[in-house]
Amino acid sequence: MTGRPTRLPPLDELRAFEAVARHLSFSAAADEMNLTPSAISHRIKRLEEHFRIRLFRRLNPGVALTEEGRILLTGVEAGFGRLAQASKRVRSRSGRRTLTIFARPSFATFWLTPRLPAFLDAYPDIEPMLIGQEEGEPNFDGDGVDIAAMKLPGRHVPAANEAVLCSETVAMVCSPRLITNERPLSSPRDLLHHQLIQIDQDLAPCFDWDWWIERHGLADLPRPKVIHVSHTAMAIEAARGGQGVAIVGAALASRDLAAGTLMRPLPDEDTPMLGTYFLRWPETASSDEVVMALRNYLVAEAGGGITPTSRRD
Numbered sequence: 001m002t003g004r005p006t007r008l009p010p011l012d013e014l015r016a017f018e019a020v021a022r023h024l025s026f027s028a029a030a031d032e033m034n035l036t037p038s039a040i041s042h043r044i045k046r047l048e049e050h051f052r053i054r055l056f057r058r059l060n061p062g063v064a065l066t067e068e069g070r071i072l073l074t075g076v077e078a079g080f081g082r083l084a085q086a087s088k089r090v091r092s093r094s095g096r097r098t099l100t101i102f103a104r105p106s107f108a109t110f111w112l113t114p115r116l117p118a119f120l121d122a123y124p125d126i127e128p129m130l131i132g133q134e135e136g137e138p139n140f141d142g143d144g145v146d147i148a149a150m151k152l153p154g155r156h157v158p159a160a161n162e163a164v165l166c167s168e169t170v171a172m173v174c175s176p177r178l179i180t181n182e183r184p185l186s187s188p189r190d191l192l193h194h195q196l197i198q199i200d201q202d203l204a205p206c207f208d209w210d211w212w213i214e215r216h217g218l219a220d221l222p223r224p225k226v227i228h229v230s231h232t233a234m235a236i237e238a239a240r241g242g243q244g245v246a247i248v249g250a251a252l253a254s255r256d257l258a259a260g261t262l263m264r265p266l267p268d269e270d271t272p273m274l275g276t277y278f279l280r281w282p283e284t285a286s287s288d289e290v291v292m293a294l295r296n297y298l299v300a301e302a303g304g305g306i307t308p309t310s311r312r313d
Contacts, residue, residue, distance in 0.1 A: 009050045014076055017055065018041035019217035021073045022136055031231070032105065032132060067145040067298050080143065099290060102131045102138035106232045107277065112149055112298075113293060119297045138283040147281040147292050149298075156276035161283050163295055165302040168275040170206050171250035175242040175263040185245070185265040188216040193246035196226045204274050207247050226289050236262075251277060277302075 017278060019029035020040060032079045038222055048055050071208060103112050106129055120126055133142060138148035151168065159162050168312035174194075179185045183193055196209050205211045209226065232248055239246040240261055250311050256262035285291040 005237045009047050011048040013043045013050070014079075016040050016091075017069075018073065018076050018080065020044060020056065020063065021065055021069065021076075022133075024064065026063065030201075033128060036278055038059060042274035062075070073215050078140075089138055097125060097290065098146050099130050099294065100129045100131065100146045101294075102133065102145045104149070104214075106134035106249070106252055107115050108132050109147055109233055110255065111277075114255055117299065117303050119294060121253065123290060123293070125189055137281070145282075146285060146288070147279055147294060150280055151277050153273050153275045155273065156278055158278055159243060159280075160279050161286060163279045163299050165277040165279060165298060166251050167273050168277060169273055170204075170247055171253050171257070171270045172212075172245060173236075173253050173257070174245040174265055175240055176260065176263050177293050178242045178245070179265060188218060188266065189221075191245060192218065192221055192224050194224060196224055197235050197238050197244040198226050198228050199246075199248070200228050200230055201232075204272075206274075209247065212247065225267055 016029060016033065016035075019032050020026055023029050023032070026037045026040050026044075030040045033040070044055065051068070051072070053068045054066050055072065056063040057066055101108075101112070113130070114243055116128060118130065131138070131145065136144040138150070140146075140148075141305055155167075156162075156164065169268070174185070178194070185194060191213075198209050199207055201207075213223075227238060227244055229238060232252060235246040235248050236253060236256065237242060239248070240256060245265070253262055257264065279295055281288075281295065
């Protein structure tokens with residue numbers, strides 16, 4: 001007879017631990033898991049109480065793994081990897097295939113996910129699984145990632161197992177209904193009569209309204225009201241809802257621009273090319289029909305008529 005298995009902590013606590021250990025940040029882990037930092041902190045506390053050890057040392061800012069935390073992380077990563085592989089094998093035996101896609105959360109929300117239904121219509125036996133992660137590299141082996149949508153600064157020359165999707169620039173956007181005859185928006189000075197939406201993240205300077213206002217010689221004039229949000233997704237939602245004018249990644253706003261739910265109110269700015277979105281897949285997947293079909297589909301979508309810099313007249 002086998003002995004009674006060791007009592008394991010709940011999966012939710014282990015997932016929270018793995019996310020904090022990967023980001024070395026409670027707030028980043030909370031964003032990834034769509035929880036509050038307090039909820040993440042409670043899960044880590046319960047895990048520490050379960051093992052009766054400290055898993056993290058609190059720093060300012062961020063955290064660091066203790067020696068015990070590093071030991072646990074090794075086991076958790078290996079366990080999650082084996083679980084992902086086993087899940088794929090079980091699904092394949094039932095005639096269905098899990099296609100695991102890695103992407104930054106904002107890119108997945110605004111660019112990738114809206115484009116998946118058309119692909120899945122052509123492959124009805126595919127079940128997509130998205131891994132949203134702000135930082136770090138995809139784990140093709142441990143997490144069973146089949147293909148990853150990634151971003152690097154500047155222009156990127158793709159390797160043999162990569163394909164470029166689009167460049168990252170910025171776009172000033174707002175809802176068409178925000179602009180009326182009484183409150184036009186046809187010149188930079190008109191911005192002073194509209195509410196602005198500011199993303200409070202460590203982004204390039206051209207995402208900052210202070211940079212933009214100084215660039216157009218408006219710094220000495222009365223400042224408009226500014227709404228501060230913590231994420232690009234919140235900025236796009238607020239702009240779409242008519243709450244103000246936002247500066248966001250052009251690729252992330254491309255689908256709304258094409259649909260007319262957002263518009264670029266001012267003539268196109270000469271903004272710098274900030275980075276490149278591209279796909280990467282494991283070299284062994286180059287002969288995988290489904291992975292290559294998704295690659296071809298997404299590359300076609302990136303150049304298939306949705307132009308991030310288009311302006312709605």
